[in-house]
Amino acid sequence: xxxxxxxxxxxxxxxxxxxxxxxxxxxxxxxxxxxxxxxxxxxxxxxxxxxxxxxxxxxxxxxxxxxxxxxxxxxxxxxxxxxxxxxxxxxxxxxxxxxxxxxxxxxxxxxxxxxxxxxxxxxxxxxxxxxxxxxxxxxxxxxxxxxxxxxxxxxxxxxxxxxxxxxxxxxxxxxxxxxxxxxxxxxxxxxxxxxxxxxxxxxxxxxxxxxxxxxxxxxxxxxxxxxxxxxxxxxxxxxxxxxxxxxxxxxxxxxxxxxxxxxxxxxxxxxxxxxxxxxxxxxxxxxxxxxxxxxxx
Amino acid sequence: xxxxxxxxxxxxxxxxxxxxxxxxxxxxxxxxxxxxxxxxxxxxxxxxxxxxxxxxxxxxxxxxxxxxxxxxxxxxxxxxxxxxxxxxxxxxxxxxxxxxxxxxxxxxxxxxxxxxxxxxxxxxxxxxxxxxxxxxxxxxxxxxxxxxxxxxxxxxxxxxxxxxxxxxxxxxxxxxxxxxxxxxxxxxxxxxxxxxxxxxxxxxxxxxxxxxxxxxxxxxxxxxxxxxxxxxxxxxxxxxxxxxxxxxxxxxxxxx
Amino acid sequence: xxxxxxxxxxxxxxxxxxxxxxxxxxxxxxxxxxxxxxxxxxxxxxxxxxxxxxxxxxxxxxxxxxxxxxxxxxxxxxxxxxxxxxxxxxxxxxxxxxxxxxxxxxxxxxxxxxxxxxxxxxxxxxxxxxxxxxxxxxxxxxxxxxxxxxxxxxxxxxxxxxxxxxxxxxxxxxxxxxxxxxxxxxxxxxxxxxxxxxxxxxxxxxxxxxxxxxxxxxxxxxxxxxxxxxxxxxxxxxxxxxxxxxxxxxxxxxxxxxxxxxxxxxxxxxxxxxxxxxxxxxxxxxxxxxxxxxxxxxxxxxxxxxxxxxxxxxxxxxxxxxxxxxxxxxxxxxxxxxxxxxxxxxxxxxxxxxxxxxxxxxxxxxxxxxxxx
Numbered sequence: 063x064x065x066x067x068x069x070x071x072x073x074x075x076x077x078x079x080x081x082x083x084x085x086x087x088x089x090x091x092x093x094x095x096x097x098x099x100x101x102x103x104x105x106x107x108x109x110x111x112x113x114x115x116x117x118x119x120x121x122x123x124x125x126x127x128x129x130x131x132x133x134x135x136x137x138x139x140x141x142x143x144x145x146x147x148x149x150x151x152x153x154x155x156x157x158x159x160x161x162x163x164x165x166x167x168x169x170x171x172x173x174x175x176x177x178x179x180x181x182x183x184x185x186x187x188x189x190x191x192x193x194x195x196x197x198x199x200x201x202x203x204x205x206x207x208x209x210x211x212x213x214x215x216x217x218x219x220x221x222x223x224x225x226x227x228x229x230x231x232x233x234x235x236x237x238x239x240x241x242x243x244x245x246x247x248x249x250x251x252x253x254x255x256x257x258x259x260x261x262x263x264x265x266x267x268x269x270x271x272x273x274x275x276x277x278x279x280x281x282x283x284x285x286x287x288x289x290x291x292x293x294x295x296x297x298x299x300x301x302x303x304x305x306x307x308x309x310x311x312x313x314x315x316x317x318x319x320x321x322x323x324x325x326x327x328x329x330x331x332x333x334x335x336x337x338x339x340x341x342x343x344x345x346x347x348x349x350x351x352x353x354x355x356x357x358x359x
Numbered sequence: 360x361x362x363x364x365x366x367x368x369x370x371x372x373x374x375x376x377x378x379x380x381x382x383x384x385x386x387x388x389x390x391x392x393x394x395x396x397x398x399x400x401x402x403x404x405x406x407x408x409x410x411x412x413x414x415x416x417x418x419x420x421x422x423x424x425x426x427x428x429x430x431x432x433x434x435x436x437x438x439x440x441x442x443x444x445x446x447x448x449x450x451x452x453x454x455x456x457x458x459x460x461x462x463x464x465x466x467x468x469x470x471x472x473x474x475x476x477x478x479x480x481x482x483x484x485x486x487x488x489x490x491x492x493x494x495x496x497x498x499x500x501x502x503x504x505x506x507x508x509x510x511x512x513x514x515x516x517x518x519x520x521x522x523x524x525x526x527x528x529x530x531x532x533x534x535x536x537x538x539x540x541x542x543x544x545x546x547x548x549x550x551x552x553x554x555x556x557x558x559x560x561x562x563x564x565x566x567x568x569x570x571x572x573x574x575x576x577x578x579x580x581x582x583x584x585x586x587x588x589x590x591x592x593x594x595x596x597x598x599x600x601x602x603x604x605x606x607x608x609x610x611x612x613x614x615x
Numbered sequence: 616x617x618x619x620x621x622x623x624x625x626x627x628x629x630x631x632x633x634x635x636x637x638x639x640x641x642x643x644x645x646x647x648x649x650x651x652x653x654x655x656x657x658x659x660x661x662x663x664x665x666x667x668x669x670x671x672x673x674x675x676x677x678x679x680x681x682x683x684x685x686x687x688x689x690x691x692x693x694x695x696x697x698x699x700x701x702x703x704x705x706x707x708x709x710x711x712x713x714x715x716x717x718x719x720x721x722x723x724x725x726x727x728x729x730x731x732x733x734x735x736x737x738x739x740x741x742x743x744x745x746x747x748x749x750x751x752x753x754x755x756x757x758x759x760x761x762x763x764x765x766x767x768x769x770x771x772x773x774x775x776x777x778x779x780x781x782x783x784x785x786x787x788x789x790x791x792x793x794x795x796x797x798x799x800x801x802x803x804x805x806x807x808x809x810x811x812x813x814x815x816x817x818x819x820x821x822x823x824x825x826x827x828x829x830x831x832x833x834x835x836x837x838x839x840x841x842x843x844x845x846x847x848x849x850x851x852x853x854x855x856x857x858x859x860x861x862x863x864x865x866x867x868x869x870x871x872x873x874x875x876x877x878x879x880x881x882x883x884x885x886x887x888x889x890x891x892x893x894x895x896x897x898x899x900x901x902x903x904x905x906x907x908x909x910x911x912x913x914x915x916x917x918x919x920x921x922x923x924x925x926x927x928x929x930x931x932x933x934x935x936x937x938x939x940x941x942x943x944x945x946x947x948x949x950x951x952x953x954x955x956x957x958x959x960x961x962x963x964x965x966x967x968x969x970x971x972x973x974x975x976x977x978x979x980x981x982x983x984x985x986x987x988x
Contacts (some may be wrong), residue, residue: 252449256510259410260463260517261436270462274453397853398824503727532726533880533924559853562926589929603858605883607925608910 092354099350105343113159122150124157125308133326142332145315146322151329155336158310163340165222165305166291169229170284177237178280182268184238185245195242199235207232211294215303222305225295233287240283244276278355285348289341296337312337362423362438362520363388364409364553369418371404378404380577381418386570388423391547391554393568393585395561395600401577402557406523409555410441422521437467440514444526446506450498456509457494460484463517483512487542504535508542515546522547523555528563540566561604565589573597690714691841691874692738692759696751699733699742699898707746708733708898715842720868720875722889722906724882724921730898731878735761735844738876757841760834762864764847766827767819775816776830777803783837802833806863825856832864836871843868845877849884861887883925886910894918 093099112119128148136143142151184195210232215224248254249272257267298304299313307314312333319329364386371379379401386392394402407413409420411431420427422438443449450459460480463469470476481491487508498506507527514522524543528536544567547554558564564571564585571588573581573596581594592598692715699708708730715721723731736742738753739761763769771779777799784802785795800813806829811817819827828848835843845864849857861884868875877888885892885906892909894902894917902915913919 252443252445253451255407255410255412256441256443256449256513257451257462258412259436259439259441260466260513261433262463262466266466271451275451397855534726534920537924537926560926561854561928565928566926586929600854601928603854604928605857605861605881605887606928607883607922608886608907 093350096350096353098346099354102343102346102348102350105339106347109159109340109343110163112156113163116153116156116160120150120153120156122153124149124154124310133322133329135326136328143326143328145318145326145329151332154310154315155312155332158312158315158333159336159340161305161309161311162292162295162313165225165295166288169222169225169291169295170233170288173229173233174237174280174284177234178241178273178276180234181238181241181243182245182272182276185242186249186264186268186272188246188249192242195238199239202232202235205232208294208297211298212301212303215298222295224303225291225298228294229291233291236287237280237283241276241280244279245272248272248275278351282348282352282355285344285351289344292337292340292344362553364521364555365419365421366405366409367419369405369408369415369420371401371408371413371415377577379408379415382574382577382579384572384579384582386553386555388553389547389551390569391556391567393564393571394555394557394574395559395564395571396574397559399576400574402574403525404577405574406441406525406555406557409521410439410523411436412441433467437463437517438519439521439523440517440519441523441525442507442510442514442527445530446503446510447498447530449510450506450513452498455495455497456480456484459498459509459513460494460516463513467517469517479516483516486515486546487512502535503531504539507531507535507539511539511542511546515550518550519552521553521555523557525557526559527556529558529560536563543567561600573600690716691757692753692755694734694738694751694753697734697737697753698748698750699730699737699746700749702745702747706749706898708737711751711895711898711900713893713903715874715876717841717874718868718872719891720877720889722885722892723876723878723895724880724885724892725895726880726921728897729895731895732846734895735846735876735878738842739844755842758838759842759844760836760838760840761844761846762828762832762835762848765851766824766831766848769831770819770827772819775818776822776827777812777816780830780833780837783834787838799833799837802836803830805867806830806833806836807859808833823856824852825859828852828856828860829863832860832867836867840873843873843875845875845879847879848877850879850881857884864888880921881925882910882921894921 093103126149128144130148131140131144132146132148134140134144134148140150140152142155145151145154180195184192211224211228214228214231218224218227254267254271257271295304295311296313296316299311299315300317302314302317304313305311315333316330319326319331319333322329364384366382366384368381368383369379370377370381382401382405384392384405394405396402404413408415409427411427414429422435425435427435427439454462457477457480460483461470461476464476464479470479477494480494484491484493489505489508489512493501493505493509498509501509511527527543528539531539540563543554543556546552554567556564556567568585571581571583571585572579573588573592573594575596581588581592581597583593588597589601592601694711694713697708697711698706700706711730711734713721723734725731733742733746737748738755739759740753742748770776777796780799780802781792781796784790784798785792788795788798790798803812804810808826808829819830822830828851832848843864848864849860852860864875865888867873875888877885879885879888889906892902892904892906893900894909894915896917902909902913902918909918910922913922
């Protein structure tokens, strides 16, 4: 739900790395010229709007069982049919989007902020902070990510907790790496040097000068990283160590539908498609933002 | 209010490479020192060392008799301002001119309140010959010369005593270069500034300097009053530099 | 087909030059020393350099600057009503027309945004993305090659420089690998690059800006161009390096006889390099004519402004001082010869040695040619 506000953040700003001529088309008209950005935003917007308004759209309760009408094929009443416990598949699908997208965003907020802070400080100041940060990031990168996720999920019990903890532990690394490189290169820019000669303290330069220039790229990375988080959430749900039933979640939905592959294949296919759909939307948005950021001129 | 710059045996090393080799230099108050040399001669390193952007390995520097240490007070930082070669890179592209000019003013509490800050910003813009409506524009909306003027205005905002200009006109068009040089001369006289002016263009150096210093491979080869240098350089390298300048055909129709 | 044509022409020119045929007393001679490129190959690697050394650069430059035009000869390049616009329809170059003859050098002068570099790219046939030909045409029957403003950007950073030159030789001159390398080294020697390049692989970042520019020029020459397009080749360089490159290009033009379009914002350099100047402003030609006329009697206020923008240096007694500089510079470069960076400092001085007779002849024939035309 936060997504839209994040994705609009870097638009209409000027990029430092590009030669800036006369001000080009701004805001909306510029976004319209990038198909990937348009497609990604619209796809995601549709999903987010559905997730927000699902209580008004659908008359069904995602957890209420109706054993009288189970495994129904799609119909006018049940748009995507019902599952083995007679729950409306469409309703569950969208409620699952609420769960999964919510966890995805929440799980990324802390690593995102932490990673940027650590990376910026390491890149700007260099020295021992930098050494430690690069040591830690390199070490973590050597670990297989899913191994950590599964260990933590088992240790902390089922539910979203394991995901939050895992991402708190390792999620910041990718942001720290990207930001560190950016900060180190921006540090050599002359406007940073002139801010230094003006006698401004380091924290102010970091916040007011570095951060706004780093944020767009970090957001692009965030978009790609979110796809990974989503897949991780779904995978854990599928393995039965993620979101606990009856809370709707795409991963558990795929797993539950597996037994009925021959009679009601859509039970697994539809949530699977939802994962792919969201993944594509986020990737397109990330690509589009990167493109927007690259071709500002 | 102006101050002299003194450098004694200043040495800067990057790894194994000596960028500045025991340079001793004295710039009297209210004069302009023109620093010439090819790229890699150490002129920018010298500028950055004086500006406090890098710390020399050896030697002493002082401004107006007060030593410039590794850790400088805010006051000392304000005294020395630097203008860079590329105005595109020296202005934060995401900040409006108002923000660029007022940031240091507000931070150092040099003005009280919004109205006074605005007043001061307008004064600064006027000094560098930019119109008042520039305040709410962004750097990319200006031409190269105008951007350099904004950079100059920002440097002046903290009322410096020493102004370091590192090739301030070499990224500009020739027609713009002239007016920016004119501006330099004007502010130097009106504000009693001491100026360290770096350029590889001898024409520019001739136009702005009182004293000329020639650097090569991190060493100061020659230091002479402008007239003396241009009439008769003391070193061979100085002569070589002068001889290398392309010259316009004279009215008599003779090339050179 | 074009290349065959030009080879034929070169042969003809070569014969004429060897025979020194006065009967052909058309302005070919006045075009300076038109020597066929083939002759280069037959020379020992050091020999051309010696010949370069023998030319007194100052005077030779002058002769380039005042090359007489051959009115009768067919132009090798015709730019007719060239109009370029951006994808949004904005005119970037408008109604640009000029012709170039063999051995001639034209200077395109103007500030940024004047369209001078775009014109050059149109001649090369490489318009940047988003720029299109709206009207007019560029016709040429010969090959051209370009020297760029930023030499480092024009070289592959991960490929040894000799290999980069050799590659061009190999594909443009259709030679074997080994042969191409030998040819490349010969070219590099001609351009005053240190011989150590033959022994060790050097990458662009190990060379100075001036040396990189020499490599770029070598690559351009390896294409055997009839027109050399120079896009501010000295802007990114220091004064001393600039002087060396200017002298080098001028001497090479004398030796190899290519025509040249020289783009610069510096009128003083244009004055040294070119016989004709075209002053451009915002995509339009504001003034055009013989370099000396344009510079001494400018008609357009913009030209006037450009001339005034060249900051003057006071006149200075240039007596023994100059000789001393040379002597000292030679000594110094001898002492520090190991370092690559210094190899090129000796360059201008080696070029500067005089070959007075030739020069006299040259300047005389030019004087004649000039008065005729």
